[in-house]
Amino acid sequence: MQTKQTAPNDITAWLILHLAPFIKPSVLQQSLQHFSSPQHLCQLDKRTLQQWGFSDAAIAAILQPDWNQLEKILHWAAEPHHSLLCLSDTHYPTLLRETTNPPLLLYIDGNPALLNTPQIAVVGSRKASHLGKALTHHLTLALSHAGLVITSGLALGVDGVSHAAAVGIPAPTIAVMATGIDIIYPRQHAALADKIREHGAIISEFPPLTPPKAFHFPQRNRIISGLSLAVLVVEAGLQSGSLITARLAAEQGRDVFAVPGSITNPIAAGCHYLIQQGAKLVTCPDDILAELPHDLLNPVATELKMTPSKQTKLDKDHRKLLECIGFDMLRFEQLVDRTGFSTQKVSAMLCNLTLNGYIKEEIGGYSRATL
Secondary structure, eight states, rough: OOOOSSSSHHHHHHHHHHHSSOHHHHHHHHHHHHSSSSSHHHHHOOOHHHHHHHHHHHHHHHHHHHHHHHHHHHHHHHHHEEEEEEEEEETTHHHHHHHOOOOOOEEEEEGGGEEEEEEOEEETTTOOOOOHHHHHHHHHHHHHHOOOOEOOOOTTHHHHHHHHHHHHTTEEEEOOOBTTOOSSSGGGGGHHHHHHHHHSSSSSOOTTTOOOTHHHHHHHHHHHHHHSEEEOOOOOTOOOOOHHHHHHHEEEEEEEEEOOOOOOOGGGHHHHHHHHHHOOEOOOOHHTTTSOOOGGGGGSOOOOSSSTTTTOOHHHHHHHHHHHHHSBBBBBBHHHHHHHHHHHHHHHHHHHHTTTTTEETTEEEEEOOOO
């Protein structure tokens, strides 16, 4: 174990700075530029650190590191499929490094090489509607088949659906956590997280055992947008954290896409606001793919139109579901009861029927589209 007098190696020096509290990003950025390496910075005396604007708490953590915590983190990183990427590492994600305040260090559980592959962030409401979830699944499949890695935050709703759609192919996906790398939040996504590790990566900038805190989520969102070529918002209310991700993406010079919804649907209001602010309206996967560098995409058929077309031939199960839907609204649960189909199957079929103009989604349910 290293002692206070031992000069730290590169990764240990980065860890010391990473774990030190209350360091302003501007102070750290300026001091690192001046002293050229984290090792040099960690060997400065108290007076010099004070002159550079470091807080007393940060100085104490730098001069007297918690070596036990450092050793535990290094032990974690030595385990199979675990890795640490510091800001100076040549494998640190290029797009993220270009942002204003990139994380000093990333904890990775899975394939670290994915962080430098073309990614698109798919985000939205934790309380997404059945149609919103179906649209997320539909768009994610097309984007994954086009060669894009799906990046999101493992939250309930749109995030979880996007990850699940990718691993179901199977295709790689990246989950960016607002907790320590060893804490899956929400717990309902523990099984999904296992699949993400197998097919992609779970990453965090927070040390192991860090619980979820409110301010972690917007901090996490800058990583989601920073890793990605673009951000797609499927459903979001005006207070949704997805709007923070979209704003950060715009500030980082990334494209922002939004899926419109009903003007009476409160969880579409955030998407409408983004479109008013200049986000690109999405009616089909090709609306997204056409805006991205073609040399980064797979040469696959991507034009999966979402415009209504009643020419689509319905199979027996779709006809059974459609026969249950009249011009009076029915709730999703009623349709599951009447058809006897699983919730996942009904959700997918409702999406198909909506996209092809047979039915429409209303607040609380579905009804037959007008002739």
